[in-house]
Amino acid sequence: MNIRAQVSSVFHLDKCIGCHTCSIACKNIWTDRKGSEYMWWNNVETKPGTGYPSRWEDQRSYKGGWEKVGTQLRLKMGGRGGTLGKIFHNPHLPTMDDYYEPFTYKYEDLTHAAAGDDQPTARPISMVSGKPMEIEAGPNWDDDLSGSNIYAANDPGVLKLSAEEQAQMFAIEKMVMFYLPRICNHCVNAGCVAGCPSGAIYKRGEDGIVVISQDKCRGWRMCVSACPYKKTYYGWNTGKSEKCILCYPRQEAGEAPGCFHSCVGRIRYLGVLLYDADRIEEVAMREDADLAAAQRDMILDPFDPQVQAEARRAGIDAQVLDAAQRSPVYRFVKEWGIALPLHPEFRTLPMLFYVPPLLPVLSTEQQGTQKLADDFFTSLEQARLPIRYLAGLFAGGNEEEVKAVYRKLIAVRLQQRAQSVGDLDEGEVARAREQAQLSAEAVSAIYRITSLTRIEERIVIPPMLREQAIEAGVDTETHRQGMGFGSRRAPGRRW
Ligand code: SF4
Ligand code: SF4
Numbered sequence: 001m002n003i004r005a006q007v008s009s010v011f012h013l014d015k016c017i018g019c020h021t022c023s024i025a026c027k028n029i030w031t032d033r034k035g036s037e038y039m040w041w042n043n044v045e046t047k048p049g050t051g052y053p054s055r056w057e058d059q060r061s062y063k064g065g066w067e068k069v070g071t072q073l074r075l076k077m078g079g080r081g082g083t084l085g086k087i088f089h090n091p092h093l094p095t096m097d098d099y100y101e102p103f104t105y106k107y108e109d110l111t112h113a114a115a116g117d118d119q120p121t122a123r124p125i126s127m128v129s130g131k132p133m134e135i136e137a138g139p140n141w142d143d144d145l146s147g148s149n150i151y152a153a154n155d156p157g158v159l160k161l162s163a164e165e166q167a168q169m170f171a172i173e174k175m176v177m178f179y180l181p182r183i184c185n186h187c188v189n190a191g192c193v194a195g196c197p198s199g200a201i202y203k204r205g206e207d208g209i210v211v212i213s214q215d216k217c218r219g220w221r222m223c224v225s226a227c228p229y230k231k232t233y234y235g236w237n238t239g240k241s242e243k244c245i246l247c248y249p250r251q252e253a254g255e256a257p258g259c260f261h262s263c264v265g266r267i268r269y270l271g272v273l274l275y276d277a278d279r280i281e282e283v284a285m286r287e288d289a290d291l292a293a294a295q296r297d298m299i300l301d302p303f304d305p306q307v308q309a310e311a312r313r314a315g316i317d318a319q320v321l322d323a324a325q326r327s328p329v330y331r332f333v334k335e336w337g338i339a340l341p342l343h344p345e346f347r348t349l350p351m352l353f354y355v356p357p358l359l360p361v362l363s364t365e366q367q368g369t370q371k372l373a374d375d376f377f378t379s380l381e382q383a384r385l386p387i388r389y390l391a392g393l394f395a396g397g398n399e400e401e402v403k404a405v406y407r408k409l410i411a412v413r414l415q416q417r418a419q420s421v422g423d424l425d426e427g428e429v430a431r432a433r434e435q436a437q438l439s440a441e442a443v444s445a446i447y448r449i450t451s452l453t454r455i456e457e458r459i460v461i462p463p464m465l466r467e468q469a470i471e472a473g474v475d476t477e478t479h480r481q482g483m484g485f486g487s488r489r490a491p492g493r494r495w
Pocket of ligand 1: 183184185186187190191192193210226227228229230231232243348
């Protein structure tokens with residue numbers, strides 16, 4: 001057993017209201033600079049939709065993440081030879097059109113216009129050319145356009161559904177949408193780390209946060225290709241790549257990351273997970289449908305005395321162990337099993353997990369108000385959003401994984417409704433709990449952490465112990481070999 005500690009997250013999608021406050025908080029803190037205008041380390045997409053950059057989930061074009069080739073795991077963009085061959089021309093990178101052409105407005109026209117009869121307007125100006133432009137895209141351009149035949153219909157997940165399922169999704173009365181906030185997943189088997197030819201990207205030993213050394217980055221952009229979530233960005237002013245750093249300077253000061261702190265829906269949970277790094281390769285090699293369960297299985301119980309002893313032997317501080325025991329992420333992912341990784345089939349073992357949205361799936365319209373369908377379990381089979389679509393997002397296509405989560409979320413709603421409205425008998429509630437395989441106490445705990453918790457329970461930040469991390473920052477090339485499977489050895493020749 002080779003235990004590592006990682007600061008990990010859960011986003012509860014039923015609670016996201018799509019306000020984009022998280023994106024703006026992040027932009028104001030980290031990417032409000034020349035050359036980073038188009039970067040949204042945190043973005044919020046409407047699903048079904050094409051997202052940002054456009055169709056990022058389509059690895060047939062972008063070649064991000066890993067693939068199994070025989071008994072080996074290989075970066076989809078190719079091995080070392082493939083990487084070098086693409087240094088001067090990489091056809092798999094997103095183009096500016098896939099992101100969007102950054103723009104501002106000519107505000108001086110409002111304040112300095114000569115007196116006249118007409119109302120002055122501020123025209124959009126390209127931040128690349130400085131010339132007037134027509135805005136045709138933006139980071140959340142398809143916001144709320146779930147039924148659109150440009151955006152929703154071209155969602156790579158929708159295109160995998162049958163014609164019948166697609167028609168059902170786009171029927172006027174059944175149209176449905178939800179929000180998907182995204183940041184870097186700080187993956188255990190990060191494609192960006194393995195893909196970087198300069199050894200500039202590494203996973204911090206003490207908390208698993210993935211960062212790019214700005215001194216070592218040579219701007220080859222292989223990390224942009226290798227990340228299947230497209231969460232590294234090239235800074236055209238600095239010539240270096242950049243990405244979400246999970247606000248580690250804020251965490252070192254005991255503060256929540258900016259997007260977590262500002263989240264209006266309080267959908268974000270942060271906490272430590274312990275995992276067995278000896279199992280990374282074996283887990284990443286599983287069949288698509290088994291990946292979510294295998295990743296959950298790799299996470300260790302911080303209350304187990306054997307795990308505690310091994311963790312201490314591995315140098316994990318007692319304060320970090322304590323934080324792991326109080327981790328809300330552990331409860332969501334492992335104890336209750338209601339949070340799943342996004343696209344586990346990319347095989348990077350992402351450490352941001354999502355509670356899939358229940359309401360858009362099961363709600364029906366009755367006299368102008370949204371209600372949960374009366375027969376919850378039958379509704380699950382005839383969901384407004386096909387379970388197959390959600391399984392494609394959160395479980396490598398395994399519908400049973402998603403259904404198991406929904407049974408638990410339904411049990412929470414029924415038990416709570418019986419208590420607060422009183423129109424359900426205890427037998428019905430007990431049946432729901434039995435189907436969900438949850439105790440009444442567990443259901444109450446899920447309800448409490450979902451709706452009533454304060455920030456101290458939602459965001460449990462471990463002490464950052466900087467004294468243990470300095471070495472990793474100095475020699476990234478050596479340190480990176482100790483993280484996920486597939487990290488390369490130090491190259492013989494340095495650029
Ligand atoms: S999502 Fe994973 S692969 Fe992408 S930048 Fe983050 S750590 Fe790297
Ligand atoms: S701030 Fe929270 S609720 Fe608002 S869009 Fe972001 S994740 Fe959703």
